[in-house]
Amino acid sequence: MLLIRILIISFTLLCATLLSAMPVQDYLPKSSQLNSAIPLPSSSLGFEIGQRHVRYDQLKSYFHLLAESSERVNITSMGKTAQHRDQLLVTISSPKNLANLTKILSERDLLSAQKNQLKKQKSADAPLVIWLGYSVHGDEISGANAAMVVAYYLAANNEEKMTELLANTVIVLEPSMNPDGMDRFVNWVSTYRNSTDNNDANHMEHHQGWISGRTNHFWFDLNRDWLLLSQQESQQRLKYFHQYQPHVIGDFHEMSHNSSYFFQPGIPSRTHPLTPKRNIELTKILATFHAAAFDKQQRLYYSEENFDDFYYGKGSTYPDVNGSIGLLFEQASARGMQQQGLNGLVTLEFGIKNHVTTSLSTINGAWQNRQQLKQYRSDFYRQSTKLAKKENFSGYLLHEDKDTYRLNAFLDKLAQHKINVYPLSADFEFQDKKYPKGSSYYVPLAQAQFRLIQALFNQQKDFEDNTFYDVSGWTMPLAMNIESKKVKRTRGLKLAKQAWSKPTIDTASNTIEPAYAYVFEWHHFLAPKLLNNLLAQQVKAKVATKPFTSLINGNRKHFAAGSIVIPAGIQQSKNWQANLQSASNDVGIIVHHINTGLTIKGVDIGSSSFKLINQAKTLLLGGAGISQYEAGQIRFYLDETLNIPLSIIDHSKLGRVDLSRYSHIILVDGNYKHVTEETAEQLTQWVKRGGVIIGQKRAALWLAKQEILRTRFVKKEEINDLFDHDNLSYQDKESLASRKRIAGAIFQVELDTSHPLAYGYQQKLLPVFRNSNLIMEHPQQPFVTVARYTPKPLLSGYTDKNLVNRLAHNAAIVAHNVGKGRVIATTEVLAFRGYWYGSAKLLANSLFFSKVFSTPYK
Known part of the structure; x- marks a missing residue:
């Protein structure tokens, strides 16, 4: 009897929950005529959209079910994510268009279009192409849910106007642009969600741990990677983007729960000057469709504020430099199921509804303006030659x-x-x-x-x-x-007829034969990977701290300081020569044979100027308050690119870790105020006993406060004193704040190329990236500064002249002894967003050559 009562109560609660959830039809226009043969999302999920958070496997299952049930839907896997999830691309159009999709896309090919001079008639007859991308930030989940509703609507709508639209339009959906981040977020929310509704903004459900679902597997922001292409998701996506060449692309996001809803054009003065004015005009035309749809529902929205169209590496801006109209949509976020905001209760359902609304208004607006959009794309590429001539x-x-x-x-x-x-x-x-x-x-x-x-x-x-x-x-x-x-002039410039294409395999063809020693040069980007692989296999290696010249196959060969020498006489491991051959061929680096220890010029192979190198045992500190992006960049470069093992721990647990197990500790930008005095002292003693600590940006400042780093930083008050605050009105507040910050610009530093931390660099001048106004003073003691800013350091991007002048001549990278250990500090982001190959090698040098230099601080 008790069991029956429990089942009745459970069933009643379940029915109440189901009744409170919105069926898919409630997200759609009320007059929609829908084909009952097309499966609803709930038939696959087992619950209504917005009732709970959808995992990526559930989303994927529904789209495959939809494709099996509708002749309008086609599924493509663009590739796998790092965690081996499919990147889905969903193409929705008429059955005829899908059958002819290969031909349609081939006619849209950029190079073919240029060759055919984009004939007007061909362009006018081609289908309109609309691309809708959802939830590139995995924790901005309303987009991925909206994608299922939009796809269902396009597949099930029986109205004549939809049939006409799909006969002349190809609609592409990316249901989740970041599957790995999506599932990280869903797991978090599902873990902390209560059975009873709770809209408290302080509830743990709304505050993710380190790392958040915003980023991908490597903790990169994929919405900054369209231009840079450091991540495999971006590379795989771009291939299809250039196949489809969309006329319009929608990019669906979330923002603060205290906001309402944003759609572009954004702040007009912050559009990149390379974007045609016609792009902005068309964006404004499409904005009227979004506004009309929200006006009808009496929902809050805004435009031409907060967001800009300058950086071309985002999903809403990369299209603008590729003949498309990119549209950014930002929805106030529940970051869970529901959350109280300044404009009222923000629910997951509310966010989904808004993104469905603007998805459909984008399709409608593009369809109503299809000829203008087609003409715009045609003109965009036709103008290229004319613009180049100017x-x-x-x-x-x-x-x-x-x-x-x-x-x-x-x-x-x-x-x-x-x-x-x-x-x-x-x-x-x-x-x-x-x-x-x-x-x-x-x-x-x-x-x-x-x-x-x-x-x-x-x-x-x-x-x-x-x-x-x-x-x-x-x-x-x-x-x-x-x-x-x-x-300026190409007279005398002779070129190959075919454009460059990627080599099939980038390998060397080393055959390791008996020799006195072997040497490879350090200027190769993957030289640290080769060295680490050899050290991991117990192959002993030394670094040359001075240049030398040897005979190689009867010819004189100069080797710069930083070259890696592997003397045969000190090897103890088995099969070390076979390991050397295999490892060097894998990375495509030539290994030279040396048949005598006596060099033609410079130090001999047995000299103490060759320093033995040990494999680095590296620890990276993470946790709340630490930049997940900079930690991810270090992780991606060391672990993924160079295969250097990297242990990562929460900095709050540092005091409970046996630091003697590690040779190097890396601290990226972040807030380290919660590291106790006792733990900081343990860290100091570890360095003094021989450890190497590397600090980037605010981590370097923290090391200075602990007196591990003996470098002075410019105080905030000194930065403020660089600017005139007199005669300013309130409206100047934002402008002044922007002048005091460095949002992200490129500067030039001068390297001390004789310093071991700069091995592998032939040129003294090196571009570096910085995105803070943190400034290290140039130390008065010689040999401490590895890199310093040139007299006119700004190379690209905006920085106020007062900050540029204050940076000039000051330190970018410093390094010195701390007892038996070393401290290395920088105010730059050395491996910024995974594409900053130029300065990334300084990180590898800091691991392998940190004990090669010695600069006691007086």
């Missing part, structure tokens, strides 16, 4: 003769962006310098992607509006430290 130069000359991996990585990014790069077929003299074929390339401006080339190579420093939502400088050749020169 420039005072013809293209960019690229050169890198030491590091083919870094060069090919750069060329590959350009190729993924559909930018043609041509190898030189003969040596070229330019500005009193010889650019040899084989290591030199040319990027002509006169091609379809003219605007994108300028966006990637531009070094703009002056702007109409100096307030930026994201970075203001991202110049790719500077980031990857590739020489790039503007070429």
Whole structure:
């Protein structure tokens, strides 16, 4: 009897819950005529949309069920995420269009379109293409839920106007642009969600742990990676983006629970100057459709505030430099099921409803303005050649003769962006310098992607509006430290007929034969990976602290300081030569044979100037208050790129860890105020006993406060004193604040290339990235500064002249002894967003060569 009563009560509660949830029809226009044969999301999920959070596997299952049930829906896997989830691309159109999709896409190919000069009739007859991308930030989950509702509506709608629309339109959905982050968030919310509704903003459900669901597996913000392409999700997506070449792309996000709803155009003065004015006009036209839809429902919204269209690496801005209209949508977030905000109760259902509304208003607005959108895309690419002719130069000359991996990585990014790069077929003299074929390339401006080339190579420093939502400088050749020169005239420049394409395999063909010693050079980007792999297999290696010259196959070969020597006479492990051959071939680095310890010039192989290297045992501190982005960048570079093992712990647990197990500890930007005095003292003693500590940005400042780092930082009061505060009105407040910050710009530093931490760098001048106004004073003691700012350091992006002048001549990287240990500090982001190859190697040098230098601080 008791069991029956319990079952009755449970069933009653379940019915009450189901009744309180919104059926899919309630998210859609009331007049919708829907095909009952098309399965509702609830038939697959087992619950209504918005009733609980959907896992990615559940979302994926529904879309596959939808594709099986409807001739309008096609599913494509773009590839796998790092955690092996499918990246789904859902194409919705008429059965006829789906049957002819390959032909439709081939006619949209950018290069074919350019070759055919974008014939007006062909463009006008081609289908309208709309791309809707949801929840690139995995914890902005209303988008992924809305995607299911939108897909169901497009598949089930029986109205004649929908049939007509789909006959002339291809609609592409990315239901979840970040599957790994999505599931991280859903697991968190599902763990802490109460059975009873709770809208308390302080409830743990709304406050994720470290790491949040916003980021992907490697803790990267995928909505900043469209241009940079460091992450596999972005690379896989871009391939399909350029196949479909959408006319309009919608990018669906969430923001603070105290907000309402935002749609573009955003702040007009903060649009990138390369974006055509017609783009803004069309965005405003589409905005009227969103406004009308929300007016009908009496829902709050706003536009032309907060957000901008400057940085081209986002889902709503990359389309703008590719002939499309990118649209950003931001919904007040429940960050769970429901949360009380300034505008009332924000629920998951409410957010889903809003994103469904703007998804449909985007489709409607694009359909009603289809001819204008098609004409815009046609004009966008037709104008490329004309715009290129207006420039005072013809293209960019690229050169890198030491590091083919870094060069090919750069060329590959350009190729993924559909930018043609041509190898030189003969040596070229330019500005009193010889650019040899084989290591030199040319990027002509006169091609379809003219605007994108300028966006990637531009070094703009002056702007109409100096307030930026994201970075203001991202110049790719500077980031990857590739020489790039503007070429005015191409007379004498001979090029290959075919554009560069990615080599099939980048490997060396080393055959390790008996020799006195072996040596490889450190300038190669993957040299740290090779060294680490050898050390992990107990192969003993030394670094040259002075240059030397040896005979290699009868020819003189100069080796710079930083070259890695593997003497045969000190090896003890079995099969070490086979391991050397295999490891070097895997990374594509040539290993030279040395048959005598006596060198032609410089130090001999048995000299004490060759220092034995130990494998680094590295610890990275994370946890609440620590930048997940910078931690992710360090992790991605060391672990994923170089295969260097990296242990990560919460900094609150540092005091309970046996630090003697580690040789290096890395601290990225963050708040370390919760590290106790006792733990800080333990850390200090660890360094003094021989540990190496590396601090980036505010972590470096914290090390200075602990007197581990002996460097003075410019105080906030000193920064404020750089600016005139007199005669300012209240409306100047935002402008002044933007002048005092560095949102993200590129600066030039001068490296001490003789310092072990700068091994592998041939040129003294190096571009670095910074996104804070934290300034280290140049130490008066010699040999402490590894890199310092040049007299005129700003290379690209915006920074107020007062800050630029204050940065000039000051330190960017410092390093010195602390007892038997070392401290290394920087105010830069050395591995910024995974594409900053130029300065990333300084991190590897800090692991392998930290005990090679000695600079006691007096």
